Amino acid sequence: MSIKVYYASIEALKNQTLFERIFDKLPKQRRDTIQSRKHDSGRRQALGAGALMLYGLAQLGICAGKVEIACTKTGKPYLTGDRGVSFNLSHSGDYAMAIVSDDGIAVGCDIERSEKKARDIAKRFFTEEEQQAIAEGIDFFRIWTLKESFIKTTAEGLGRDLCSFSIVPQEMGFRFFAEHAGDDYCFAENTVADYRMAICYNSREVLPVTWECMDLCEVNWDEL
Numbered sequence: 001m002s003i004k005v006y007y008a009s010i011e012a013l014k015n016q017t018l019f020e021r022i023f024d025k026l027p028k029q030r031r032d033t034i035q036s037r038k039h040d041s042g043r044r045q046a047l048g049a050g051a052l053m054l055y056g057l058a059q060l061g062i063c064a065g066k067v068e069i070a071c072t073k074t075g076k077p078y079l080t081g082d083r084g085v086s087f088n089l090s091h092s093g094d095y096a097m098a099i100v101s102d103d104g105i106a107v108g109c110d111i112e113r114s115e116k117k118a119r120d121i122a123k124r125f126f127t128e129e130e131q132q133a134i135a136e137g138i139d140f141f142r143i144w145t146l147k148e149s150f151i152k153t154t155a156e157g158l159g160r161d162l163c164s165f166s167i168v169p170q171e172m173g174f175r176f177f178a179e180h181a182g183d184d185y186c187f188a189e190n191t192v193a194d195y196r197m198a199i200c201y202n203s204r205e206v207l208p209v210t211w212e213c214m215d216l217c218e219v220n221w222d223e224l
Contacts, residue, residue, distance in 0.1 A: 001052075003099065004100045004101070005097065005190070005211045007190075007213055007214065008215065010095065010096050013216065018198050021221050022100045024063060027069050028068075048095075051219075052140055053098045059087060076108075087101070088108045090111045092110065097197055105202050105203055108152030110152065113195050114195070126143065126147075145189070145196045145197060147198065150185060
């Protein structure tokens with residue numbers, strides 16, 4: 001069992017030909033999401049995440065354009081039918097990411113650009129333990145992406161109180177506490193440029209995680 005994570009710059013999607021080529025391959029739900037964005041930048045972000053989903057599912061032999069995607073009440077997308085495949089998407093600024101698993105394991109991911117310190121936000125959404133970690137030098141966005149990846153894995157989204165659990169990075173992994181969660185969740189992190197990425201997956205066992213940096217221009221989208 002393993003977890004696959006794909007991430008990429010979305011700058012290439014300013015090319016309208018490439019944008020349309022990928023857009024036409026996506027399932028209706030994702031196309032509707034892209035078209036709902038008011039600005040070009042938002043449409044590129046949504047398309048970039050969808051493109052990585054398309055690629056990741058294709059590696060499992062699934063043509064995303066021929067399957068139906070639905071969303072939970074909190075907005076987490078999933079494939080309809082009992083396929084044993086789970087995925088999650090995220091984007092921020094000029095980057096997008098997707099996480100894919102075919103082992104029936106719930107997964108979540110988040111990417112954020114580390115632009116500035118956000119102590120005021122931390123006071124509202126972080127536990128005292130997490131605020132102390134920030135005071136000691138841990139990047140706010142490192143904790144934020146970890147917390148976001150967790151609530152996206154559980155499909156609770158921001159309907160869950162972010163102060164109801166703690167995730168503090170430590171030298172030997174993470175100190176994690178969440179009521180009723182036990183030891184059922186694992187985390188992994190990565191960075192690209194000035195962006196933080198985090199993933200979470202529902203497993204008691206630490207699984208191999210593959211991070212693949214994609215160049216959207218180099219993929220033969222017509223074959224997916």
